[in-house]
Amino acid sequence: MLVSYNWLRNYVNLDNVTPEELAEKITRSGIEVEGIEYLAPKSENIVVGYVKSCEKHPDADKLNLCQVDVGEESLQIICGAPNVGAGQKVAVAKPGAKLPNGMKIKKVKLRGVESNGMICSLQELGLDEKYIPADVAEGIFVFPEDAEVGEPVQELLNLDDAILDLDVLANRPDALSMLGVAYEVAAILDQPIELPDENLTVDESIEAKDYIDVKIDSIENNPYYGAFIIRDVEIKPAPLWMRNYLMASGIRPINNVVDITNFVLLEYGQPLHAFDYDQFGSKQVVIRQGKENETMVTLDDQERQLNENNLVITNGKEPVALAGVMGGADSEVTDGTTNLLLEAAYFDSASVRHTVKQTGLRSESSTRFEKGVDPNRVKRAGIRACSLLQKYANGKVAGSVVEVDALDKSEKSVTVTTAKINQRLGMGLDEKDVTSVLSRLQFEFSKNGEEIIVQVPTRRLDISIFEDILEEVIRIYGYDHLPYTIPQGWVQAGGLTDIQLLQREIKNYLSSAGLMETLTYSLTNEKDATRFLTPDIEEKPAYPVGLAMPMSEEHSHLRLSLIPEMLRVLQHNVARTQTDLAYYEIGKVFVSREEKVVNQPIENLHVAGALTGLWHNHPWQQEKKPVDFYVAKGIVEGLFAHLELDVTFVQTKMEDMHPGRCAVIKLNGKGIGYVGQVHPLTAKDFDVKETYVFEIDLESVFAVHQLAPSFTDIPRYPSVTRDIAFILDNDVPAGDVQAVIMEIGVPLVKEVSIFDVYQGEHMEEGKKSVAYRLLYQDPSRTLKDDEVDASYQEIIEKVNNQFGSYVRS
């Protein structure tokens, strides 16, 4: 809402408050002023001048030589505007004046003739082109005859105005009107308010009911409709002051009738609509719901398809307006209009909102109906408009209004006590602090003992309960007076849950391991939403969740894996010559069990990593270690070691992964994730080079993880190590043998590690040598050689039996 400071002065005394101070006070009291704009910088040297004579320039066809009386003197001015003429009153920038566009006016010679100033257009005086009325958009501006010669134009054209841009939120539709803002400002400044003149001299010889009848078929959507008849209007420009105020408020003046309805809309916050009575098409206004397949052409010359959810104004035969949204083209006020049917009505906000949503038409009118108008101002706004039409369009206003009125105009009452207000605020206000705020807001109230019974004016639709009054009191009294306290009484130990702590621990580990955390979007494209699914994580089908109306194809579905968006991050960085990257992310994936989503999907927290380029790079030492499978696996193993969980890795095949370099991670026999190399074709798809990834379902980890590890005593007795190298078939996984050794060696074998793998020369075709180191230990005693030897022999025998291997000599 653009609020003209000068216009506002008509209702509230602003003598002691500058626009800046006013803006600050309004902001601090509840409605944010987003900016202040001045129309034009002050200039004393632009005045009203009277064009005494106007002749052609002797040496230039398109220039005119004017003698202009500017009060104290007469100036010779050369003017190129086609519309300049003798007898006009015009805006003259005298030598020394500076125009808003920066131009300085000097005495000059044009084609040998002296010119001592400039006759200006509204654009040159600083008004925004888009608000300048069509009739004065071309050429210089001509003042009405009553303009006084020599008077500065600043005031006459309202150029000294400051425009406050108010950000009115949904709860304060009252501030979408000058009167509403006036009440607000009056309360803030503790000033009285002066209401507009609603005096009306009607022409008793005209009876409105002879001209029109009103019938409402949809009373719940249209509880009030008032039809005013104004005869013999003279269509012409509205008075200059009104045009000025409209332009300052961001509305382009059209003609007196349209301008008056817009002026009252801004002044009262009540939209009005003027129909050309003679083009209305009948003597009856019928308000009803639209019909299927019904159409109408709105003012913007668009044909609109209607349905039963649209409230329409009809002439009994066909729609003439979309109620509260936009009028029809046929009954529009034109230069030829002489008789008016003026509508002042109350339309239900939900009904208007529906039509706005459906048609996409949003107007000054619909915005106000959608948010709600004051039921007690509907008819008054009509009367105010009639009074202005009488004054500025010479209209004859019919002696009565034809109306259907089922509108609830009663005021709500809310009961408060000072004690309860203080209890909720944490303050110690006196009763008079409370009642003085109510008086400033012009809320009537009565007292009953401790109780204050507040009558809430209907303009304040946002107030209906105790808390609303509480807010009025503190916002006008001032939030700065609130003390600073901390909740007293009940205490709990704050903290993170085990699962939240575990997430932080995982971040600690991965960050320490050299990985950088990323944050990517949950929404991805449909194809990527179902890629990189952990094999056999669950047998049930997993469907992605799609948006009903995505903004773009890139972000249309919720992800089932973190990897695709992470690959996109790698791609972004690689494209910017950042080639060595190690990333991790913790985030949710969204799994639906239904092909057509109805219920909330399952949300599983995942951790994932993506690595590419070099893992180590010590350039001058020629030590370069590219990321490979075992780097990625090492990070995963380290993570589970850190979490004290035993997992196994089983060779697997997965779409989008290298067929020979991918393992499923199993916890207690169940697949909970994978690690491996991204398939080179998929990598190419994402425009990345050799890349390794892992992804783990953390919900499975949370399910078994114990946060506090128990204490294990540090061994006091020496350990014994034994090495064995087995010759194995190539396709026997070294890890399987390792697991079997561990199994057989229990309880004396504490660790089995692999320290050498050999294939090639001096090795039988299809065989490999894998060397294991076994660590024997008993926490309660020193081991004897013969018991270690016995275990060692048993292991060799059983492994050879199970895997067909033999010991390398």
Place this chain on the structure above:
Amino acid sequence: MKEELQAIESEALAAVEEAEDSQALQEMKVKYLGKKGSLTTVLRGMGKLSKEERPVIGELANNVRASITEALEAKTEKLEREALDKKLETETIDVTLPGNPVHVGGRHLLTSIMEEIEDLFIGMGYEVKEGPEVETDYYNFEKLNLPKNHPARDMQDTFFITNELLLRTQTSPVQARTMEAYQGNRPIKMICPGKVYRRDTDDATHSHQFRQIEGLVVDKNITLSDLKGTLDVFAKKMFGKDRKIRLRPSFFPFTEPSVEMDVSCKVCNGEGCSVCKQTGWIEILGGGMVHPRVLEMSGYDSTIYSGFAFGMGQERIAMLKYGVNDIRHFYTNDVRFLSQYHQA
């Protein structure tokens, strides 16, 4: 004999002094102190000495042996040290060459901010609550005093999945769920951080996905002053102890009264500058007293209980705190951006 012993001593000491390597020293040890060495040879003649002479010569012989041994040891040590020094000299390297780079990972800036805020409130006795990102219309809107067709729903453009399912536009449904779970019979002190989604076109100040953190306190006699005091603690911790706060009235459907909190501008100290658009204040977050209808809908008797709630965008806090100029940096994950803030 005495003269012989003294002659051996002086000859041996001189020879040790002259020795150039450990092998020479070894030979001298044999020559003078060995079983067939000169000292032993001389001492064999002890038997011919008188009773009186024997202890005198014996002591002298021991002294001579000790003296030679000591000289040998000293010389050995000296030679070894010289050899070591020489070897170390050859091991000299160029210390100006770069060391091996260490891979440093780290948390995302938003994670650091989130944990900092979490820890601040945990210290004041808050628990950390989480909830689903795919929410129902009921918890995201209706339970928060935003019935269907409420005009304030337009304030947040929503990604709908079905008529009833949506991507949450705020973390407030976690508050509604918590209040419901506690069944109106115990106080609440919680914060809820998390991702939220809105139909915004991504640009320097908008992101279709961002993160919020909200707080909720419900108890008997919670006041608006409690909210002001709590936010003041928060603002001073996050933005510096010299910062001031102010509250301004605002509107949210789930709080009444509703407020915006501004923090005095750090750049100009409240004087007015381009960062704060000459106002001296920067808008940080919104909050208010929990609307009685919101309390009632979740089973809290609003005549007994009152509460305050507040919420903020984590990105905004991070941008203000660290001067980040484009919200997209958080989601582009350029390593040159991320590595500016690792605080793992």
